[in-house]
Amino acid sequence: MDCETETIFALATPPGKSAIAVIRISGNRAADVPRAFFAKCPEPGRFSIQTLIDGTGAVIDQALLLFMAAPHSSTGEDVIEIHCHGGVAVTQTLLSSLSGLAGLRPAVAGEFTHRMFHNGKTDLLGVESLADIIEADTSRQLTQAWAQMRGALRDPVTRWRKAVINSAAELEAIIDFPDEEIPASVVASIGERVNALVAEISGCLDDKRIGERVRDGVHVTLLGPVNAGKSTLLNRIANRPVAIVSSEAGTTRDLVSVGLDIVGVPVTLIDTAGIRQNAGAVESEGISRALSAASEADHTIIVVDGSRDDWQKEYATIAESAGKEHFLVVNKTDLGVTGTPPDNAILMSLSDDRGFEEFLDQLAAKIVQVNSTQKSAIITRARHRQALEATLLGLEAGLKGNLEQSPELVAEEFRSAATALGRITGEIDAEDLLDAIFSSFCIGK
């Protein structure tokens, strides 16, 4: 028997003790499973409470059984769910009994979703969104994952692809029916419409990678000279001791990170080794890691000890090596501040919490600002971005061409743009073009 037509099963809830556990079974033998436990399969779309009995006549559990008949189930196959008591013995007995049934085997990772996709229950964007829904740690990630599931990218991409195909179809009509009377206004408006499309798609790409950042999380690196209080700040933010904190200079030699939920966005805050000249070999390694972490992070916070005489010089050196946008925290103001800090610096003293709220507001504002510019399409993965960039390349190259003298080259570029969009939604086909041609013009002698 082919392995893929086998019926698969898996524990759908986490292993361990719980009030209820759910075992999911999918495939053409699913409906036979209750009989193996001397129970009856419910009617499709119904549930029933059944006593499950093993081969020796002993009761395993009293469980709720749900039956969904193909194709009206999540996988598109017959699906049975056993909602049993969440004890270790109950679930283990049931799972090992299922393994012993002919034609059944434990599912491998992702196999239910795989079948869902193969049976046409969802498309690629749907599979991706489903994974994102399950992986979501914050409310914002969840909102975005559901938006994606419901067409936040699918809808605009479908619309754009249709627009590209329509423009391509008009060009094809000009090429294939040279003796027909295609209105001149049609040709004139192609450029106009494609320009508008280019503007819209580039607008969506110019999103500061919002969607990807919400999905993957925002990385914030703390940089600063030794003993400036970075680790204390990290602990204060995380509200729990994570990094080793001591007053001895250079303790945090490696990167220490903590995951946070700031206004619904997952933020990874990375503490780094303090930067100083003449560091030992181990510390030098830590410092170079600090700088490389800062270069990959979305935001960098530079923390300095404002009570030190040379903090401004230290800050200038670090800001130069960090080499990008950052914000400055002048710490330990309770010990006095040397000189005049820049206007946009946050003055903070963690010993009495002064400036800490302002710092949190600023951090949140940075992240929220990144996320508040809502575009018409949400891009959550690199492959979406690549496809849209390829689309733009095609459209822009097409716009540079001459519609009258080289319509075949412009059409070629538009075709590649439509194909790139099709990679997100499905395949392009010449019939799509012809359908578009014939529905809009009167063609044929």
Add this chain to the structure above:
Amino acid sequence: MTYDVIVVGGGHAGSEAAAAAARMGANVALVTMQLSKIGEMSCNPAIGGLGKGHLVREIDALDGLMGQAIDRSGIQFRMLNKSRGPAVHGPRAQADRQLYRSAIQALLREQTGVSLIEAAVGDLHIDSSFCRGIITESGEIIRAGAVVLTTGTFLSGLIHLGAETTPAGRIGESPAQALASRLRSLDLPVGRLKTGTPPRLDGRTIDWNSLEMQPADNPPVPFSTLTSHITVPQLECGITRTTTETHRIIADSIHLSAVYSGQTTGQGPRYCPSIEDKVHRFPDKASHQLFLEPEGLDDPTVYPNGISTSLPRDVQDTLVASIPGMETAKITQYGYAIEYDFIDPRALTRSLSLRQLPGLFLAGQINGTTGYEEAAAQGLVAGVNASLLAGGGAGDFGLDRSDAYIGVMIDDLTTKGAPEPYRMFTSRAEYRLLLRADNADQRLTERGIALGCVGKRRLAAWREKSMLLARARDQLASLSATPRMLSSSNLPTPRDGATRTAADLLSLEGVTLSQLRVVWPELEQIPGHLHQQLEADCRYASYVQRQRADINALKRDEAMRIPQNLDFSAVGGLSSEARDLLTRYRPDTIAQANRLPGMTPAAVLAVLRHLKRLCATAPNKGDHTAHLAGKVQ
């Protein structure tokens, strides 16, 4: 009597099939109802156009008849899209109907190995589930190693003219009823299609002086590479338009049209609509253009291209009279619609052999196509394969979508069927920049030589041209110039300081080979008739390079063959719709499966994975899964 190949039908598919099989060395019988009608143009007396002209050049590259015949009979040659890029140039010519027929008949008579037999075919001779010949209506059995059926519109043909219906293959010719019943009894997927033709006019009753005239190209460009120049005199066509009065007449009588009264059941083509269709579907358009095309040098008949109709005779009379220049024109033959049987071409392999009956090949309108060129191209492929099969070979010659328009057409037909009469367009070819009318010989003649369907004369001509082309290409690639050398040339070169070869310069828009002679006088050696091909090659070089990757991917999928006996019910993860589709149409390759309408990428992946498992013990053919997964994403 026994032949290697029997071809049934003497239209464009039949003529080409018989000639191709004979060039391959087969002993061929062409059986048709009237020998005098061989090479008849049933509808518009014109050859070529966009996509269609490409097909004619490809037929010519494989040494077929059509290009040579139209060169001997064309009375108005025009290169469509001349002002645009060479990939979309469409050679077209009006034909003198009589001259065209004579040319085809002469070419067939000159061809060694073709016997012409006048008889109506009533049945197929089937022996152990293999088609081994035909039985004439008079009961005579003619045996052969393979049979090619090219029945055109003759299978259960039914003509509609207003409310009148007449069983006929063409006007005044009987249909092939017995053969149609035989095919229906084979339980083949048979459907109905329809097409139409306009009324013919007596040109002597048209007021030509009031019309805008369209001249032929000067000089006319021949279709065949064997023709050096056109000697047939060239005529002009007239251009006129329908009026609001025409549209009123049609709107008032549309219920009398066979197409609108519900009398016809077949699907007609969207791109060749009847005038009643045009008026009905585009009510906002106040007027439609039509071309008045002479049917011959000595024939007063005029073909009014653009008013195909099945309205009753009296309505056709008033309709014609409402058009400027045609007020007093006399109709010599009324327009009509014709419905006919066709076999769903998805029942064919890409060699055009009927899967259910080995030994039988189908070509032309019987496969749901429309147009002489489409028919001829299929005839050639079917003729070659019939000859290969009769000679003991597999008979599985086929062209890919990246090889030729012929490949695009046959692939479309065998994977998508013919929901409407199929006509070639350049937009159907995804590798349009590569598949040009000007380079058909470069793409196909060498393959034809290897196959054996290219005669001595063309072989010699091609080898000569091929050598000159290679020499010219080397020269263009080796000559290079610095910006300073070009500064006095007037060539539109970008000011980027780069040194460019002659080939690079030709890729720039508007640069021609003759202009380059200012810089390099030695280019004079390149003969003029090669210029266009070389210029086009350079112009599209960068695009073609980009398309190579796609083509390689396609070839990989084409190379992944699906065994004809594969049990799709054993393929896991297939939806029942996909399984039905695959079982019904049995695609030959993964690429074809991917193009079946209604096929999902997921289903193609499932088949692919199944095949990979099946041949897990066989040598690995490369990672197809990765490639297709890329396509899905």
